[in-house]
Amino acid sequence: MSDTEPRLRRRIEAEVGECCDADVQQRLDELVDLAASASGDDGPRDAFAALGNETRYRLTRILSATEGELCVCELEPVVDVSESAVSHALADLVNAGLATRRKEGNWRYYDSTAFADDLLAVADRETEA
Template sequence: MSQSRLRRRIEDEVGECCDADVRQRLAELDELADSTAENDGARDAFAALGNETRHRLTRILSAADGELCVCELEPVVDVSESGVSHALADLVDAGLATRRKEGNWRYYDSTALAEDLLAVADGGSA
């Protein structure tokens, strides 16, 4: 919203408006925007589930009884090996999966956040 439109809105709301009113409202809006930055992790997690491959991998990891190796995940999704690796890295970055390396093998597991988001998506509660 431009400052002139904001000024008009304040005038409509309270009957008058000065520069100090506009500055005060802009400061309030900046504080509001700053307070929402704490939820960037949740936004990233939702965004990660927006991709079909990442969504499927999250569901598989969630349904598994413990960790799964990349070699176990590759055959069940119809994407390249590098595509699976990239999707899993995105899930780890978004907080939806954990990664553990043991020798040449990488193991993945779902996180509590993934479980909660999937429960909500399925109509349950977290």
């Protein structure tokens, strides 16, 4: 029996007045099913993780505030990191669903997604409250 099970048993007893091994097992099974259903989509988690880096956060803000697409060469001077670091950060944003990438010849253009814009809008509303 794990250290958690006695606590879970006490919780069930407090809730329903009594508890047996079957009650504990049933609740553990319910919790395992709940955890499995909650871990299906990693998109939001990936997006929050991407925004946890200062460079990626600033790039997302810039792309969201800009009308249209921007090239790496336009972003590099405003985030004060190397071109390769900007490219890597942008690739992470694309993978997280926060930016789009379009290639035209040797140039790659980036734009924010509606998801990124919505996420930043929610963050802004929360900081204003």
